[in-house]
Amino acid sequence: MFKKLFAKKKIETTREVKVLEVDASELSSLTHGLDSIITREIDGILIRNFLSEDEIERLKLGFEKVEEKELTQYDDGMFLYPKAFSGVDPREITRDVDFQKTLVDSEKRWKLFPTRFGIDFHSKVTKVLSSLSQSRTVELSKGEEGQGIYTPQTFRHLEAGKGQFKTHCGVAFQDEFKPFYDRLSKFCTIRDQISYFVTVQKPIAGGEIILYGLNWSDASRLVNNNSTLIDNKGKEYNLHDESQLKYYKIAPNEGDLILFSEGELWHRVSAVVGNVSRLTLGGFMTRSKDDKSLKMWS
Numbered sequence: 001m002f003k004k005l006f007a008k009k010k011i012e013t014t015r016e017v018k019v020l021e022v023d024a025s026e027l028s029s030l031t032h033g034l035d036s037i038i039t040r041e042i043d044g045i046l047i048r049n050f051l052s053e054d055e056i057e058r059l060k061l062g063f064e065k066v067e068e069k070e071l072t073q074y075d076d077g078m079f080l081y082p083k084a085f086s087g088v089d090p091r092e093i094t095r096d097v098d099f100q101k102t103l104v105d106s107e108k109r110w111k112l113f114p115t116r117f118g119i120d121f122h123s124k125v126t127k128v129l130s131s132l133s134q135s136r137t138v139e140l141s142k143g144e145e146g147q148g149i150y151t152p153q154t155f156r157h158l159e160a161g162k163g164q165f166k167t168h169c170g171v172a173f174q175d176e177f178k179p180f181y182d183r184l185s186k187f188c189t190i191r192d193q194i195s196y197f198v199t200v201q202k203p204i205a206g207g208e209i210i211l212y213g214l215n216w217s218d219a220s221r222l223v224n225n226n227s228t229l230i231d232n233k234g235k236e237y238n239l240h241d242e243s244q245l246k247y248y249k250i251a252p253n254e255g256d257l258i259l260f261s262e263g264e265l266w267h268r269v270s271a272v273v274g275n276v277s278r279l280t281l282g283g284f285m286t287r288s289k290d291d292k293s294l295k296m297w298s
């Protein structure tokens, strides 16, 4: 009885984050995996050993040869190749003809990927993603009149000792990068976007993906340099205090592929620690307007 009386009042925390973990050889048991992320029955899937050691080595070698001038810096210690949507069509509006031209350039660059990086990553990842959905195909997003494509995947290089992705979620991006999302929303339902990436180089420590058990629709205010979330009732969560909310945290191994509900789920990548940088390759997808396919971009 005393124990009960004096027990410390449990701090109310957020919900559990559900991520299924499977080996690439067992994927046939998950034919509804992507659909379950869309309906939010689960938050994500971690597919172990999606790429072989040989495929990883090819990607690493290929990325080493990417020239500095081809990289775009997005934040301190964060470099992307090729440019992601936020660099192609940033906050100010790009003229339609110029945007269309970037899609044509993206297609040329993308077609060279298999020879340049030694593996047809796009075909391989699309095949697996398609096998995880019963009702939808996974497709490239094309430009107007079928001209050009939205780059489906980007390499993300987080420099040793400092690179990180601060807390964010897809829906919050929709305000921040409105011109781009306005274009996307002409052919997609942009709300339920899904993120996927494969780890190409794992750092010694840090560089973990952290998915918080808090949805944008429950907590939409992110303050204090992306370190505090305020929910709709005014309750504050310090994202760096692990006792304040539930989360799923993992540093995937090289070759592992993770996919998760990027749209509503707040998440971040912790700072890379040690002298090995973190390299990932991935992109986003969301349902087409007719809900028959998932359209990709990065």
Ligand SMILES: O=C(O)CCC(=O)C(=O)O
Pocket: 156, 165, 195, 196, 197, 209, 262, 267, 268, 269, 280, 281, 282
């Ligand atoms: O680690 C990455 O490549 C990106 C992490 C992330 O924020 C995402 O996949 O949405």
Ligand SMILES: [Fe+2]
Pocket: 168, 169, 195, 262, 267
């Ligand atoms: Fe993200």
